[in-house]
Amino acid sequence: MKGFSTLLLFSSKFNDDDNNVSEYFICNPTTKQFKKLSFLQNPIKDGEFYVSLAFDPLQSPHYKIIVVREVLKNSLIFELDIYASESDGWKVATTIFETKEGDCIKFEDSVFCNGKLHWNSYGNQSLYLDVEKECLQMMPMPTPLRGNRLEIYRYFGESGGRLYLAATCHAYIDLDLYVHQMASDYSHWFLKHRLNMGDAMEVFPELNLGCHPFSSGFSGVSFVGSERKEEVKVVIWADGKIICYDFNDGAWKMIHDPGLGLKIGTPIEYFNHLHEQRFIPYKYFESVYVFEDM
Structure with a gap:
């Protein structure tokens, strides 16, 4: 897709008979083209499901999509799925991890910086992902x-x-x-x-x-x-x-x-x-x- 490397990740919600469903898209607003994301592993019904974009146009034209997906409802156990635009493929369940209730990690509030995806938290600690190494690390919070x-x-x-x-x-x-x-x-x-x-x-x-x-x-x-x-x-x-x-x-x-x-x-x-x-x-x-x- 030709054009300036400005990308947006956005979601659209609609109701079906059983649940609210979100669809996710990658969009280049300059060229007005978009790509709908297809997940190999769908979220469990009413389970936590978060999608983030890892993209730095000053380093590479390629991007990755990071999915944090709850394994069991209310279990605080999650899996990481990663999509790479360069290979146009998914790696499913690259990492399985468990959080503590007191961590209050906000997986919907992420920041990509220096090749790492960081998540906000209202607790004393949070997590960040080294996107290239696909390695998850702890980080303290104020x-x-x-x-x-x-x-x-x-x-x-x-x-x-x-x-x-x-x-x-x-x-x-x-x-x-x-x-x-x-x-x-x-x-x-x-x-x-x-x-x-x-x-x-x-x-x-x-x-x-x-x-x-x-x-x-x-x-x-x-x-x-x-x-x-x-x-x-x-x-x-x-x-x-x-x-x-x-x-x-x-x-x-x-x-x-x-x-x-x-x-x-x-x-x-x-x-x-x-x-x-x-x-x-x-x-x-x-x-x-x-x-x-x-």
Whole structure:
């Protein structure tokens, strides 16, 4: 398939007589061509089933699809299936592993970085997969804060070959965003920055950031590179506006404001804000690779 190497993995749900069914597709939005994925092992009914894309267009035009599939319902035992576009073939049950209930691993929230697929977790540890070696490894997660601060959400991402995790922590109606970076040897996370959302509201008073218990006031967090390679910009989608904190000059800035009437989301019983819905952002960029076939 010819065109810029921008790929999207997306799913479409429909109802049959017995269950909700998801179909998965790989799409090149530049050429408007897509490929429907056919799984050799279908998920068990009502079992956990997660699909991730491992693709770095700066390294290779080829991609892999990683499937985490529950072996038995509510067993916490999973199998890994891997599809390689280069061979157009599946390796089924390459790895069988078991998780602990307290790990709270979010297999639907994955980040591909430096040839490894990482999964977010709300526990003290998670997993990552070395895609080439097909080797699964443990990785620690930041320890949740104790005391009068309550951790609500974790946002997982990467920039410049580094893993980042931002955690929202509430104390009454005060909200902080703790930004962590993973050590290069995967031994630990270290706290890079602590941002108070009250400072952002002084710059953007129209936003309601952390003003309600158990609600952060924004729907997604991403991490993008800045002029200084050792720093990142923390990008936040809040009530339809996209703002960022630039660590180069220590300032909150507006990136995009679509104006009134362009917010996405449906009203919810006590709140009428976009941030009541959760979004996982993904980066978009183009390269010069050419695809002959998906």
